[in-house]
Amino acid sequence: MKLTWSQRVGLLLFGIYVVVALFGPMLTKTSPFSIDGERLLPPSGQYWLGTNTIGQDIYSQLVHGARTNLSIGMMVAVISTLLSASLGLLAGYSKRLDPLLNGLANMMLVLPSLLLILIVASFTGGGTWQLILTLGFLTWPGYMKLIRASVLSLKEREFVRAAQLYKGKTGYILFRHLLPFIWPLVRTKFILTFRSAIAMEASLSFLGIGNPSTVSWGKMLQDAFGRTQTFMTDAWQWMIVPPSVAILFVTIALALIGESKIVGNQFAAKLNRRESRVTEVERQAQLLEDADDHLEAIVVRDLTVVYGDKPIIHPISFVVKQGSITSLVGESGSGKTTMARTLYGLVPHEAVEGTIQIAGHSIYRDGESDAMQRWVDAAYIFQDPRNSFNPIMTIGKQFYETMKLQTNLEQKHEAAIAALAEVQLGADVMILYPHQLSGGMLSRALIALALVNKPKVLIADEPTGALDPIVKREVFDLLVKKVKEYRMTLLLITHDMPAALHISDEIIVLQDGKQVEGEQKQHYLRKGKQLYHQFV
Numbered sequence: 427m428k429l430t431w432s433q434r435v436g437l438l439l440f441g442i443y444v445v446v447a448l449f450g451p452m453l454t455k456t457s458p459f460s461i462d463g464e465r466l467l468p469p470s471g472q473y474w475l476g477t478n479t480i481g482q483d484i485y486s487q488l489v490h491g492a493r494t495n496l497s498i499g500m501m502v503a504v505i506s507t508l509l510s511a512s513l514g515l516l517a518g519y520s521k522r523l524d525p526l527l528n529g530l531a532n533m534m535l536v537l538p539s540l541l542l543i544l545i546v547a548s549f550t551g552g553g554t555w556q557l558i559l560t561l562g563f564l565t566w567p568g569y570m571k572l573i574r575a576s577v578l579s580l581k582e583r584e585f586v587r588a589a590q591l592y593k594g595k596t597g598y599i600l601f602r603h604l605l606p607f608i609w610p611l612v613r614t615k616f617i618l619t620f621r622s623a624i625a626m627e628a629s630l631s632f633l634g635i636g637n638p639s640t641v642s643w644g645k646m647l648q649d650a651f652g653r654t655q656t657f658m659t660d661a662w663q664w665m666i667v668p669p670s671v672a673i674l675f676v677t678i679a680l681a682l683i684g685e686s687k688i689v690g691n692q693f694a695a696k697l698n699r700r701e702s703r704v705t706e707v708e709r710q711a712q713l714l715e716d717a718d719d720h721l722e723a724i725v726v727r728d729l730t731v732v733y734g735d736k737p738i739i740h741p742i743s744f745v746v747k748q749g750s751i752t753s754l755v756g757e758s759g760s761g762k763t764t765m766a767r768t769l770y771g772l773v774p775h776e777a778v779e780g781t782i783q784i785a786g787h788s789i790y791r792d793g794e795s796d797a798m799q800r801w802v803d804a805a806y807i808f809q810d811p812r813n814s815f816n817p818i819m820t821i822g823k824q825f826y827e828t829m830k831l832q833t834n835l836e837q838k839h840e841a842a843i844a845a846l847a848e849v850q851l852g853a854d855v856m857i858l859y860p861h862q863l864s865g866g867m868l869s870r871a872l873i874a875l876a877l878v879n880k881p882k883v884l885i886a887d888e889p890t891g892a893l894d895p896i897v898k899r900e901v902f903d904l905l906v907k908k909v910k911e912y913r914m915t916l917l918l919i920t921h922d923m924p925a926a927l928h929i930s931d932e933i934i935v936l937q938d939g940k941q942v943e944g945e946q947k948q949h950y951l952r953k954g955k956q957l958y959h960q961f962v
């Protein structure tokens with residue numbers, strides 16, 4: 427990864443600070459507290475940075491102070507960042523925990539943090555651990571709310587919904603699908619908290635309420651400013667300048683690193699290198715025996731969908747026979763996507779009335795839709811392929827996650843390559859990220875992904891929208907072939923009337939959320955047929 431010069435400088439400065447904090451104290455035999463030198467000695471071979479007004483070695487104090495700052499900054503940043511990230515993820519993801527956690531964050535935000543820190547520091551005599559815990563527990567809410575807001579929006583993305591549908595465990599979804607996206611926020615939070623903890627510790631020590639048994643840069647400055655000799659002699663040059671420059675040095679280093687993407691990207695790459703953990707997903711999935719087959723693959727009775735006060739789907743009933751192809755057509759905005767999403771259980775329960783059965787499972791009846799094996803009993807192709815894939819996972823990993831018929835990685839790999847080959851994609855696609863594929867390639871990869879578990883029912887929302895006419899034709903042929911081969915039921919949402927007429931056993935026409943019947947439907951189909959003759 428290419429770093430800008432400022433990022434390199436930031437890392438270099440911070441590296442120097444860490445080396446000094448870790449190894450600097452080893453280079454001095456003098457204790458930072460011992461008063462064995464003469465007072466106010468200028469820098470020399472013996473006292474590299476001179477001595478202070480009571481004869482203590484300033485170099486020794488500076489390097490021991492670096493250690494104190496590093497450990498306080500690190501501990502506070504770790505505690506505060508862990509709280510922000512974990513509570514933000516949980517609040518954004520869980521509707522149940524959100525009111526509690528968000529309420530707690532709001533309450534903490536209105537607390538006068540500085541006052542509390544001063545009170546705690548005064549009462550505890552500036553104890554280091556008390557300071558770390560106070561700072562750590564008071565500084566998480568701001569970024570927690572930012573992370574929560576990101577997760578609230580991310581969890582509506584198709585790839586997260588898909589992960590939920592195949593019953594990925596909550597921890598897995600949070601860690602694998604959501605954390606990499608909020609990682610830049612986590613990284614920034616860590617660096618900012620590190621920086622402010624160092625500044626806060628220095629300020630408290632400067633005010634005289636730091637830990638008296640440790641040495642720190644703030645305390646060095648307090649000592650220097652508290653003595654008149656500092657300014658009456660040249661001593662300010664070695665008593666005030668070194669700790670001030672050190673604080674400035676670390677603050678600048680952290681500010682420069684804060685602009686770097688190095689940590690986040692390395693982490694995301696690391697996450698992606700990890701083997702897929704979808705073994706958590708239930709595996710008992712085998713295609714149900716033919717005896718369990720239902721002649722009616724999709725049964726819809728008196729279905730309505732209302733968003734707020736706006737009816738989107740008016741009462742509608744229909745049946746899709748097992749092994750058939752039914753196309754859902756209609757003008758833009760007529761409610762096709764809403765219908766498809768409703769059938770697959772992707773619409774909030776409260777918006778839906780009526781009953782839906784898919785492959786024998788009632789959708790929207792508690793417990794029963796959970797029993798449906800997503801991607802095996804029924805699969806869904808979302809309208810927007812780019813949003814359907816997790817952008818920071820390779821296509822191959824996303825195949826492994828979804829595959830339920832194969833038990834080991836080798837079998838999964840072979841089946842994924844075979845499924846990709848059916849849509850004219852090579853095995854090299856497995857190691858590519860979604861952004862490295864064209865829109866058409868992504869559409870085909872999505873179709874392969876939907877077919878890889880040989881689903882009994884496939885609901886496909888505009889699966890060929892991004893394809894050129896030749897590939898489109900090939901994909902329709904593939905879908906027809908798979909319908910026959912797997913005895914699959916296909917509900918196809920499409921604007922492509924010629925194709926719908928060409929491959930469908932049944933066509934449902936929607937207009938303004940209502941099913942069109944009789945002469946109006948015939949008129950719509952006649953128009954489609956005229957196009958169809960141009961198509962074949």
Ligand SMILES: Nc1ncnc2c1ncn2[C@@H]1O[C@H](COP(=O)(O)OP(=O)(O)OP(=O)(O)O)[C@@H](O)[C@H]1O
Pocket residue numbers: 733736738756757758759760761762763764765
């Ligand atoms: N989440 C939502 N909240 C409120 N209204 C919505 C929501 N989703 C869709 N709608 C409305 O439902 C109507 C039908 O939209 P839908 O996306 O189902 O149509 P469509 O037939 O699939 O259109 P297209 O062919 O352009 O994709 C539109 O008026 C749309 O504004």
